[in-house]
Amino acid sequence: MAKGDPGASTRGRRAAPRSRKAAASDPELVQLLTPAGERIDSVTGPDGTEYRVDFTDEEYRGLYRDLVLVRKLDAEATALQRQGELGIWASLLGQEAAQVGSGRALRTQDMAFPTYREHGVLYCRGIDPIMPLGLFRGVDQGGWDPNEFKFNMYTIVIGAQTLHATGYAMGVAMDGKTGTDDGEAVIAYFGDGATSQGDVNEAFVWAGVFNSPLVFFCQNNQYAISEPLERQTRIPLYRRAAGFGFPGIRVDGNDVLATYAVTRHALDNARHGQGPSLIEAYTYRMGAHTTSDDPTRYRIASEVEAWQAKDPIARMKAFLEREKIADEGFFTEVDEQARREAVDLRERVLAMPNPEPTTMFDHVYPNGSPLLDEQRAQFSRYLESFEGSAH
Amino acid sequence: MSRIKEFNLPDLGEGLTEGEILAWLVKVGDTIELNQPIVEVETAKAAVEIPAKWAGQVQAIFHPEGTTVEVGTPIIAIDTDPGAGPIDSSTTDLPTPSAASLAAVEVAPAEGAVEPGLIGGPAPGGRTAVLVGYGPRTTAAKRRPRKGDAPAQATAAPVLPAPVQATPAPVVPVPAAPTVNGNGRTAGPVLAKPPVRKLAKDLGVDLGTLTGSGPLGSITREDVQRAAAAPAAEPLAVAGPATAAASFGADREQRIPVKGVRKLTAENMSRSAFTAPHVTEFLTVDVTRAMKALDRLRERREWREVRVSPLLLVAKAVLLAVKRHPMVNSTWAGDEIVVKEYVNLGIAAATERGLIVPNIKDAGRLTLRELADAMTNLVQTAKTGKTSPADMSGGTLTITNVGVFGVDTGTPILPPGESAILAFGAVREMPWVHKGKVKPRLVTTLGLSFDHRIIDGELGSKFLRDIGDFLADPEAALLAWT
Numbered sequence: 066m067a068k069g070d071p072g073a074s075t076r077g078r079r080a081a082p083r084s085r086k087a088a089a090s091d092p093e094l095v096q097l098l099t100p101a102g103e104r105i106d107s108v109t110g111p112d113g114t115e116y117r118v119d120f121t122d123e124e125y126r127g128l129y130r131d132l133v134l135v136r137k138l139d140a141e142a143t144a145l146q147r148q149g150e151l152g153i154w155a156s157l158l159g160q161e162a163a164q165v166g167s168g169r170a171l172r173t174q175d176m177a178f179p180t181y182r183e184h185g186v187l188y189c190r191g192i193d194p195i196m197p198l199g200l201f202r203g204v205d206q207g208g209w210d211p212n213e214f215k216f217n218m219y220t221i222v223i224g225a226q227t228l229h230a231t232g233y234a235m236g237v238a239m240d241g242k243t244g245t246d247d248g249e250a251v252i253a254y255f256g257d258g259a260t261s262q263g264d265v266n267e268a269f270v271w272a273g274v275f276n277s278p279l280v281f282f283c284q285n286n287q288y289a290i291s292e293p294l295e296r297q298t299r300i301p302l303y304r305r306a307a308g309f310g311f312p313g314i315r316v317d318g319n320d321v322l323a324t325y326a327v328t329r330h331a332l333d334n335a336r337h338g339q340g341p342s343l344i345e346a347y348t349y350r351m352g353a354h355t356t357s358d359d360p361t362r363y364r365i366a367s368e369v370e371a372w373q374a375k376d377p378i379a380r381m382k383a384f385l386e387r388e389k390i391a392d393e394g395f396f397t398e399v400d401e402q403a404r405r406e407a408v409d410l411r412e413r414v415l416a417m418p419n420p421e422p423t424t425m426f427d428h429v430y431p432n433g434s435p436l437l438d439e440q441r442a443q444f445s446r447y448l449e450s451f452e453g454s455a456h
Numbered sequence: 457m458s459r460i461k462e463f464n465l466p467d468l469g470e471g472l473t474e475g476e477i478l479a480w481l482v483k484v485g486d487t488i489e490l491n492q493p494i495v496e497v498e499t500a501k502a503a504v505e506i507p508a509k510w511a512g513q514v515q516a517i518f519h520p521e522g523t524t525v526e527v528g529t530p531i532i533a534i535d536t537d538p539g540a541g542p543i544d545s546s547t548t549d550l551p552t553p554s555a556a557s558l559a560a561v562e563v564a565p566a567e568g569a570v571e572p573g574l575i576g577g578p579a580p581g582g583r584t585a586v587l588v589g590y591g592p593r594t595t596a597a598k599r600r601p602r603k604g605d606a607p608a609q610a611t612a613a614p615v616l617p618a619p620v621q622a623t624p625a626p627v628v629p630v631p632a633a634p635t636v637n638g639n640g641r642t643a644g645p646v647l648a649k650p651p652v653r654k655l656a657k658d659l660g661v662d663l664g665t666l667t668g669s670g671p672l673g674s675i676t677r678e679d680v681q682r683a684a685a686a687p688a689a690e691p692l693a694v695a696g697p698a699t700a701a702a703s704f705g706a707d708r709e710q711r712i713p714v715k716g717v718r719k720l721t722a723e724n725m726s727r728s729a730f731t732a733p734h735v736t737e738f739l740t741v742d743v744t745r746a747m748k749a750l751d752r753l754r755e756r757r758e759w760r761e762v763r764v765s766p767l768l769l770v771a772k773a774v775l776l777a778v779k780r781h782p783m784v785n786s787t788w789a790g791d792e793i794v795v796k797e798y799v800n801l802g803i804a805a806a807t808e809r810g811l812i813v814p815n816i817k818d819a820g821r822l823t824l825r826e827l828a829d830a831m832t833n834l835v836q837t838a839k840t841g842k843t844s845p846a847d848m849s850g851g852t853l854t855i856t857n858v859g860v861f862g863v864d865t866g867t868p869i870l871p872p873g874e875s876a877i878l879a880f881g882a883v884r885e886m887p888w889v890h891k892g893k894v895k896p897r898l899v900t901t902l903g904l905s906f907d908h909r910i911i912d913g914e915l916g917s918k919f920l921r922d923i924g925d926f927l928a929d930p931e932a933a934l935l936a937w938t
Contacts, residue, residue: 144491148509304541357469359502400695 067168076297093301094215094347095327096317100375101242103381108323112316116326128321131398132164132378135185137403141410142184142201147357150414151201155182159319159351163284165189166324167346170332171252172216175243176237178230178253179221182284186254189214194406198414224262227253227281231268234277234341243278248336252280252328258289259299260305269309271344278335281306281343281429284318291363311341318346319377322359349375380443422448459537462530464510469501477501477531484512487538494532513538526837586674592843631686647674652832654840659684685862716795717810728872732788733908736867737916741924742888744898749930762825763832767857770880771827773926774855775799775820782921784876785852788909802854802871803831814843855880865903875910877925879903900927 078231095108095116107117120128139157146154157164164185171177171189181185186192193211197219200207220226230253242249259265260283272279285302287294298305306313316327324346331342349372353360360369385391427442459758465475474906475497482494491507494514498504515533519525566840597925645661652675661683668675714722726905754764778785778799786795805812814837816822816830835841858866859882868877881901888897904920911919926933 068549141491141882144507147468147504147506149464153470353502355469356504357501359504361503371525 071104072373078212082107082318093303093315093318095314095323097381098317098320098321098384100319100380102380102387104322104384104388110327112312115331116323116330118322118326120322125381125385125390126395128165128169129378129381129391131162131169131185131189132321132381133399134403134406135161135165135188137154137407138188138410139184141356141407143352143356144202145411145414151198151356152203153355153357154201155355156352157182157184157348157372159260159349159372159377160284160346161185162321162381163318163324163346163348166318166321167252167254167282167328167344170325171215171326171337172250172332174247174249175332175336176215176217176230176233176249176251178217178226178233179219180226180254180256180259181221183219183257187216190214192216194410196414199417201415202417203387204417224255224259224264224268227255227259227265227268228271229253229417230279231272233314234272234279234335235275237278238338243336244338246336248278248338250278250280250335252282252332254282254284256289257283257285257294257297257302258292261289268312269306269341272341273311276338276340278338279341280335281329281341281345283345283346285345286318286348288350288354288360288364290354290358291360293364301345303343306343306440306443311343313343315345315347318348319357319380320374321377321381335377348377380445394412397421410455444445459540460515460533460535461512462511462533464528465497465531466506467527468497468504468506472499472501472527473498474524474526477519477521479521481505482508482514482515482517482532484514484517488514488534508534508535510536512536513626516814532552533610564628566723585820648670648676648680649674650700652677652680656680689924704871705714717812721811725869731872732870732875734867734870734905735911735913735916736903736905737913738865738901738903739920739924740899741927742890742897743883743900743927744890746927746930747883747898759825762828764828766833766859766883767855767880768824768828768831769927769930769933770855770857770878770923771801771803771819771831772824773808773923773930773933774853774878775827775923776926776933777854777919778820780922780937781915783915784906784911785917786875786910787852788875788907793910796852798852800852801851802851802874803834804854804856806836807838807841807843807931812838812843812848813851813854814838815845817850859883859900865901867903868905870907875903875907876916876919878920879905902927 088191095110097105097108097116097118099105105444107115109115124195134157142151142154143156143158145151160182164183165188168177168183168186168189171186177183177186184194184197187209191446192214196209197207198203201221207218209216217226217229220229230251234251237243237249237251253268255265265281271277272281283302285294289297301315303313303315314327314331316323318324327344331344334340334342349369350360351372352367382396385395423441423445426437426444431435461636467473468475476499478494478496478498482488482492487598488494488508488511489508493505494508495506496503497506509746512534519529519531525531537691556716582626623743646666647668647670648663653663655661655677656675659680661680663675663680666675666679667673668682669679670676712718745767748765750766750769753759782797783793783937785799786793798818799820800815800817802813802815805814813863814834816827816834819827819830822830834843834847837847851871853872854868856866856868856877857880858868862882864884865881866879868879870877879902881903883898883900885896886899887894888899889895890897902920902923904916904923906916906919922933
């Protein structure tokens with residue numbers, strides 16, 4: 066699917082093979098694709114909203130391709146860190162569906178505020194996946210233009226971006242850019258751990274009170290580094306929204322179709338001026354918090370295995386195979402593309418030039434500063450005092 | 457580019473310096489693919505598998521399982537083009553584990569983490585391209601050398617804040633001609649650690665004029681302090697004309713914010729100086745016998761490992777004298793005087809952070825040996841900046857060893873809440889009347905300040921006299937008093 070907007074065309078639609086309704090194993094969880102790869106036609110949410118997707122075969126294959134590519138590039142980045150080429154890496158392994166599903170649900174005009182793990186959303190926004198690697202390699206500050214791609218810079222501070230998103234969304238509303246089908250919506254990404262932060266709760270308050278066009282997208286991956294979910298909350302996270310006065314819903318975050326449907330609906334509500342909502346994408350971080358972390362120290366293997374059985378890519382593949390939407394040739398071709406893009410990513414990372422030391426003085430002030438100019442001059446003279454200096 | 461590449465253990469998690477090889481997942485001769493797991497390494501943070509950085513054939517494994525390897529050390533060599541036939545031994549030698557391990561041992565910790573050669577390819581500057589991969593490290597090439605000696609000084613100068621423009625005060629002077637110092641080291645750039653250079657700069661000492669007493673002729677902190685204490689005639693002469701033309705404004709003044717230890721010291725000293733009426737008395741003592749006693753003590757087998765200093769004897773003298781005059785170990789509490797039966801003996805210490813006065817708790821109960829150990833601990837803790845607030849509170853009587861700075865004595869100010877403080881001056885060889893003749897003797901001067909609200913001249917004098925008596929003849933004092 067990728068670039069196409071499934072709302073724009075009705076040709077070639079594939080109805081769900083069996084007309085099952087709202088029969089998910091967990092009544093609190095919106096699911097359209099079971100771990101075994103079985104399609105559920107539609108699910109009715111607690112407020113009566115009917116969630117469904119209507120994709121063409123091409124779009125289904127596109128989603129699968131996204132999932133595989135995002136996972137492969139992420140794995141390559143993890144390997145690069147292990148080989149000493151990145152300082153650190155926060156892997157998204159296991160959360161591909163939550164990110165691709167929500168990322169593809171965004172429209173061009175929608176603005177996203179990521180954490181430091183949203184490599185999948187970044188990919189969906191059309192940003193070169195090399196971009197965050199410069200940041201984690203320590204050669205730049207993350208080099209994409211947030212305005213061009215409508216995707217803010219990675220935010221390392223836990224939960225801080227929810228406030229930025231709230232302010233941005235309030236601005237969108239004040240500019241009168243909501244209330245139509247072409248209205249703008251904003252999405253703020255954060256994790257289960259961040260829900261304990263003051264920033265996130267403040268953002269809930271402001272977005273709720275000002276009816277901001279904002280979707281709070283919480284990827285509940287069950288751990289705040291080593292801290293399990295039961296240390297974050299006594300109730301399901303999505304239910305917290307009720308206390309702030311806006312709807313909350315839990316979706317199977319390993320189900321790319323349900324995540325897409327739920328996010329698209331929430332974004333459309335926001336763009337039509339119906340205020341914020343909270344989505345809890347229920348998923349699992351299969352890898353470590355970051356490459357500096359060792360998850361085997363705080364969680365047991367059987368838990369990881371149980372989630373392995375709910376893998377987002379395996380269920381999509383099973384679905385594509387069962388419905389004969391894709392054949393072996395397609396899967397091989399996708400794997401080969403992923404391999405090529407990973408090699409390309411690796412080669413480009415290794416070729417990244419070290420930044421000129423004096424560039425640290427750039428872009429500090431829009432119109433320069435006498436103090437910084439003086440420091441830059443001093444620093445240049447210092448650098449020139451070394452032999453072999455290119456300055 | 458060499459076809460055999462060595463893989464250095466990377467920093468696997470934000471600032472680690474080493475890792476333990478848990479298990480090798482490949483062996484020499486194995487053909488491996490890119491990103492194939494090759495080794496399991498445990499660091500302080502996690503046990504992780506490292507994927508191969510290159511495809512090829514394992515040529516050598518440098519460290520067996522169970523060894524701990526520093527970050528930046530080569531752990532495996534991979535032939536990236538094994539199909540290309542045997543390696544040309546005329547230009548390259550095959551790596552041997554022992555040679556590479558040896559090279560690895562010489563690697564400084566965490567060096568690999570900042571080694572620019574890791575980024576972008578295997579040919580970092582400054583290394584000799586022998587053997588395979590990076591080849592042996594040449595320590596001198598870690599940093600790019602400065603440009604030719606004399607011009608380098610000129611270009612580098614603007615980086616350093618020059619205190620007075622006209623005063624030539626190069627931190628690294630250019631030697632007139634290469635000479636050989638006592639340690640046989642050719643006098644190129646002056647060797648001194650950065651803190652020593654900073655000290656020299658702060659004290660206005662020209663490192664180039666000093667002869668280092670440290671390893672390889674390096675200049676030590678003591679060398680600089682000694683030079684700073686000596687009269688500096690030359691800089692004054694040079695500064696003369698500069699002063700005439702110079703201004704006396706803010707550009708030649710330095711403003712240092714008052715905070716931390718400086719602020720605390722200032723508050724305590726002014727509070728004490730303007731509340732407790734201080735009296736200071738002096739006594740000059742011939743400590744030749746005491747110094748000989750110390751030498752004999754040092755020769756004893758059970759004292760061989762113990763740090764024995766003149767200060768130890770002074771502390772002992774004070775503690776014994778307190779027993780004879782308990783009133784000096786007291787606090788003025790407004791309408792009453794609190795006389796303490798315990799002595800928490802403070803030792804004033806000059807540290808990087810400033811003056812601190814940690815104390816030895818209940819020092820009166822310690823044997824001489826315990827006292828020596830306590831003082832060694834106290835000094836070491838203070839020097840490393842790890843003195844805790846508890847160590848510094850509750851002092852009852854203090855010694856300040858101004859002699860280490862080479863002065864004779866002073867009029868110390870009482871720490872708040874204490875009634876007596878003793879300044880211990882330098883021990884010098886002086887002409888002294890001994891048994892009716894003038895002889896060179898080891899002499900020191902004691903300065904005792906006390907709080908006149910509690911201690912009158914008589915008590916203060918007796919207390920000081922007793923300390924002096926002990927230092928003049930410790931054996932006799934011990935026999936007489938204990």
